[in-house]
Amino acid sequence: MSTFWIILTGALVASTCGIVGCFLVLRKMAMIGDAISHSVLPGIVIAFLISGSRDSLFMLLGAAVIGLITVFLIQLFHQSGVQSDASIGVVFTALFAVGVILVSMYTRNIDLDLDCVLYGEIAYVPWNTIEIGGVDIGPKAVWGIGLALLLCVILITAFYKQFKICSFDPAMAAAVGIPVALFHYLLMGLVSVSTVASFESVGAILVVGMLVVPPATAYLLTERLSRMILISIVLGCASSVIGYYLARMLDASIAGSMICVAGGLFLLALLFSPTHGVIFRKIQQKRLLA
């Protein structure tokens, strides 16, 4: 049973991150997940100072609030003319530094860092279950990430055309009356909710990796946005399944193995993609010369 829960959790993370990740990759904001993984530090310190406990619910709330602040600041700076990569870099380093100061001022004697408080380990997912009325309804992570996935699917399918045109041509979108800023913030909000919800159960590397690697692979394999999202979900889920068994075989980190598999798939796509592939392009160039 625990195998099932771990693979299911991996697949849920992969699907959630795959959907929002596609839009991030297309907007050249792929590293936003990494940024959130660092910038939430002040959030958990403040949550600890207010609540006085290391209870995961408070930590999660603190992280979620700072996660939203992070993406809103990044979007705000970007809209006022800062390059998107610079804007991501400025916001997360500054917030992380604030977190470091807070830790050094108030919580020096308590073990309070991201690794032990916020980042979970996917191998422990099956044992952290929730009960309703005495009945065990499955791991907390599955419910948390499942809800985040549901939210993403509902919002992105309902407003697919708006998200698409806002990513491709925001000026045109604004001219026809689509509230571009609202959809940018909505997307960023989804990113923040899904990453923070996942960090707690599966750790940073799996989330950041699933946000970038499968969408970047899918980008090489198709020329339609809807298919890019589907392929990215499929690749992410496949990476979770293969990665889990690879980890069992090697007796190694599960999250690490899942991302390694995703990275391997990316390499295959980079070499053999029919349209963007390195090898195929070389053959075509040779043919042109001959």
Add this chain to the structure above:
Amino acid sequence: MHASPLTIRDLSVAYQKKPVLQGVTFTVPEGKLIGIVGPNGAGKSTLIKAALGLIPRLSGDVSIYGKPYAAQRKLVGYVPQRESVDWDFPTNALDVVTMGRYGHLGWFKRPGSAERKIAMECLAKVGMEAYADRQISQLSGGQQQRIFLARALAQDAKLYFMDEPFVGVDAATEKAIVTLLNELKKQGKTVLVVHHDLATVKEYFDWVMLLNVNLIEFGPTEMTFTADNLQRTYGGRLTMLDRDTSSTLIMNGR
């Protein structure tokens, strides 16, 4: 009284502290092809973006067929500069043209076969129907520009704003655009075009707007597009080889 397609009163726009447009006031006549001409940094694109509400304005007011822009969006078509979007985006030509219908679809309705049919017709009007399934990064610059024009046609507007549609296109596309502009004019539509090539202004446009931060002159081309007015617009950066006809113009400092 019949409302003009576009009336702008006392429009000023500034980036940081420098004014880009200052006190621009004009009324556009219906059914004309209008060229907007001026040196680099004169605020030509800014004028269009401010009229469409894409950038904040310091002062001034814009009315389209007698009402504010927000109420008249469906009457307005917009062709942004070609470089303003990422042409590696995973989508094809037909899909981009279909985006022209999004404004008519409202919040929840999805583009369906009716929208695709309109998009296909618009592609045909710019001679691109054979490229409907082509990924947009595989199109040439001229073809990409025609896709943008087709998308504006799909908006089925009465007033069009086009931001430098002639920049970096091949001769065939230039001809296709001119044909299309005249087609639009025949249907009684009004088109404002930001234009760079002074040599073709007289040939392409009925009216011309000379702009350099301030509105220098605005009127029918034959009366407005004169050597004197151009000198006032471009200052010393313009050399006229043939003073009598002003048909040969050379721009310096570009």
